[in-house]
Amino acid sequence: MLNDPGRLFDRGAPGRAFWNPDAQTASEETLAGLRTDGIAGEWARVWEHPIPFYRDRYAAAGFGPGEVPGLDDVPVTTKADLRADEAANPPLGAHRAIGLDEAVRVGRSTGTTGGRPVYVLMGRRDLQTAIELQARAVWACGVRPGDRFAHSWPFGLYVSSGTSAFWYAKTGVLELPLGPPDSPETAAEHVRIWDEFRPRGLMVTGTQLDTYVRAAERIGLDLAEILAGTTVVLFDLVYQFEAPRKRVEERFGIRVRNMSGASDIPGFGCADCDHHTGVHVPGDHAVVQVCDPRTGRSLPPGERGHLVVTTFGMDAFFLRYDLEDVAVLEDGPCPCGQTGQRFRVLGRSADQVRVDGRAVLPVDVQLALDAHGAPEFRLLGAGGPETSRLVVRLECEGRHERFAEILSADLGVPVDVDPVPSGTFPRSSFKPRRVDVSPQGAG
Known part of the structure; x- marks a missing residue:
């Protein structure tokens, strides 16, 4: 059923392609109706609930509780706006649609986007929706009731750690929550657990996989033999692209899947499919836009802009929430049969x-380096003023002139390579950030 999270242990039929076929293959007419009604309902909540932060924000922009404006006309909201609101109205701000007395789960963003982490309060509808949407993502990975799924995600207040047990239980899958491989000993223990349990699915980041490769070699286990035939959700943006994805699939005998989401938004984890046409948006609960960050207005498919998310049918309120991720919308139907929107985060x-007028992201450099050994690197000058040359600090052992030529030809901008020894950059036990944000790197 559409918009119906259902009961916790309602397992799907193992033979069907989608966890929720009604929702995931709904017609565009049906999805458009859900969007229209859902956005109208969210707009009414602002004024009737009310939600003071958004009421005042929209009133200042000239809106009221009457006619629902078009999405492009609604002001976007960023995490910095929410932080400022929390500073002005401590401790939780005036932007929340539920209070502590109505919350059933609490999480916290990682803080990797800069600034103080933001708390995430989840009401009952948020938790139910998160379980449903993530059950769809787990199912899309090919795991079925009776299978095992291992992941190396953090615990504590990390948002998904407070909900993941529910969605694995809902799909009938045994969860192996191991946590990040934050030491060689821990990584080796994880590999041994994989060897013993032989999970059908796995979720790790790219740097975590590299850590596990080294750990398996140290303890004399063949990681490719352990992982052969599994589906690996590999959190590294470069694996959205065919050449890097095929390289790692052939090396380990695995199927790679991609996911994108936002820890701030309950359940907003979007998975791709066998056809790798972008990640699929749950159209019965969300609509996404890729917008020009200067104007806030929608861009056509294929153009880079900020990913802006609107949700409906939940307790949490997100209307035109700018994740400040650079993304592109994908166009056309997907051969897998799922309907609705798709996107790629870059x-x-x-x-x-x-x-020189072009915006270069770490994934652009990763793609250029992939066919040349994929050495580790850091970009200098991220978030700073425009420059005439791209500076890349690269683990390349003296071949910097050749790498500068490769990068310059591929990226279309002048590149200077600052060579450093292999192993210079620390390997992250979770999600790496390949920019140098130190004072030395900014200068």
Whole structure:
């Protein structure tokens, strides 16, 4: 059923392609109706609930509780806006649609986007929706009741750590929540657990996978043999693209899947499919836009802009929430049969380096380096003023002139390579950030 999260242990039929076929293959007419009604309902909540932060924000822009404006006309909201609201109205701000007495789960953003982490309060509808949407994503990975799924995500207040047990239980899958491989000993123990349990699915970041490769070698286990035939959700933007994805699939005998989402938004984790045409948006609960960050207005498919998300049918309120991720919308139907919107995230806007009118992201450099050994690197000058040359600090052992030529030809901008020894850059135990944000790197 559409917009019906259902009961916790309602397992899907193992033979069907989609967890919720009614929702995931709904007609565009049906999805358009859900969007229209859902956005109208969210707009009414602002004034009737009310939600003071948004009421005052929209009133200042000339809106009222009458006719629902078009999405492009609604002001976007960023995490910085929410932080400022929380500073002005401590501790939780005036932007929340539910209070502590109505929340059933609490999480917190990672803080990797800069600034103080933001708390995420989840009401009952948020939790139910998150379970449903993530069950769809787990199912899309090919795991079925009776299978095992291992992941290396953090615990504590990290948002998904407070809900993941529910969605694995809902799909009938045994969860192996191991946490990040934050030491060689921990990584080796994880590999041993994989060897013993032989999970059908796995979720790791690209740097975590590299850590596990080294750990398996140290303890004499064959990681490719352990992982052969599994589906690996590999959180590294470069694996959205065919050449890097095929390289790692052939190396380990795995199927790679991609996911994108936002820890701030309950359940907003979008998975791709066998056809890798972008990640699929749950159109019965969300609408996405890719917008020009200067004007806030929608861009056509294929053009880079900020990913802006609107949700409906939940307790949480997100109307034109700018994630400040650089993304592109994908166009046309997907051969898998899922309907609705699709997109690809290419990186954080704060990680862009502007060179001669062009914006270069770490994933652009990763793609250029992939066929040349994929050495580790850091971009200098991210988030700073426009420059005439891109500076890349690269683990390349003296071949910097050749790498400068490769990067310059591929990226279309002048490139200077600052060579450093292999192993210079720390390997992240979770999500890496390939920009140098130190004072030395900014200069």
